[in-house]
Amino acid sequence: MKMGRLTFCKAMAVGTAAALATAGAAQAVTVVGAKSITVKNALPDYLQVAELLAFDFGGQNVALASNGGVATALSRYPIGEAPEGGPGEANDGVYPADFDYSATPVVPGVYHSAGAGPSEFLTITFSAATTLASVAIYGRGDCCETRDLYDVTIHGAAGEVLFTGRLDARTTGYDSVSFDRPVAGVPEPAAWTMMILGFGGAGVLLRRRPGAGRLLPA
Numbered sequence: 001m002k003m004g005r006l007t008f009c010k011a012m013a014v015g016t017a018a019a020l021a022t023a024g025a026a027q028a029v030t031v032v033g034a035k036s037i038t039v040k041n042a043l044p045d046y047l048q049v050a051e052l053l054a055f056d057f058g059g060q061n062v063a064l065a066s067n068g069g070v071a072t073a074l075s076r077y078p079i080g081e082a083p084e085g086g087p088g089e090a091n092d093g094v095y096p097a098d099f100d101y102s103a104t105p106v107v108p109g110v111y112h113s114a115g116a117g118p119s120e121f122l123t124i125t126f127s128a129a130t131t132l133a134s135v136a137i138y139g140r141g142d143c144c145e146t147r148d149l150y151d152v153t154i155h156g157a158a159g160e161v162l163f164t165g166r167l168d169a170r171t172t173g174y175d176s177v178s179f180d181r182p183v184a185g186v187p188e189p190a191a192w193t194m195m196i197l198g199f200g201g202a203g204v205l206l207r208r209r210p211g212a213g214r215l216l217p218a
C-alpha cells in the first residue's frame with residue numbers, strides 16, 4: 001500500500017497509542033542491565049549455595065565462571081587444608097552437590113559461609129550488563145537443607161537495585177524465578193518530534209531535487 005506523508009504520520013500516531021495501551025496493561029517484570037546478583041540467607045543461619053545461575057534470553061548462564069562470572073563472599077567455611085567451600089563453588093557448573101569435605105578427594109561444588117547472619121553474602125558479578133530471563137539457585141544436598149531460604153537482590157552497573165525476591169530451596173533443593181522479555185522501547189515525545197521533523201525535512205529535500213526518486217531508463 002502506498003502511503004503519503006500525512007497518512008504515514010497518522011499511522012505512527014495510532015501505533016504509538018496502541019503500544020502505550022499495551023504497555024500500560026502489562027504487569028511485566030523485566031530485569032534490564034543486570035551486572036550482579038547477591039544472595040543472603042533469609043534465616044539466621046549459614047549461607048550455603050551449590051550453584052547460582054542467571055540466564056540471559058539467549059539461554060546463556062552469565063553467572064557461570066567459564067562465561068565470565070566472578071563470585072565473591074564475605075567469608076568461607078574454614079576447612080583448613082582443603083580449598084573447597086569458597087565462593088567459586090557457587091558458579092563452577094557443578095550442581096546439585098554435597099558439601100562433603102570429609103571425602104577423599106574432597107567433593108567440590110558448594111559454597112559455605114563461615115558465619116551465620118545477615119552480614120554474610122554471596123555475590124556473582126557478570127562480565128557485562130545483561131538482560132536476564134531467569135535466576136535459579138541450588139541449595140545444599142547432603143544435610144541442613146532447612147537453611148536454604150535465600151533473599152536475592154539483582155543490581156545494575158551503578159549499584160541500583162533492579163529486583164529483589166525470595167527463593168526457597170529447602171524442600172526441593174532448588175528454586176527459580178523468571179522475568180519477562182522487555183518489549184521494544186516506545187520513543188519519548190521529544191524523539192517523536194525529532195522523527196517527524198526529520199521526515200518533513202526529507203520531504204523538502206526530495207521536492208528540491210527534481211531527479212530524486214526517479215528510475216533511470218534501462
Ligand SMILES: [Ca+2]
Pocket residue numbers: 049050051089090091092093094095097108109110111
Ligand atoms: Ca557448584
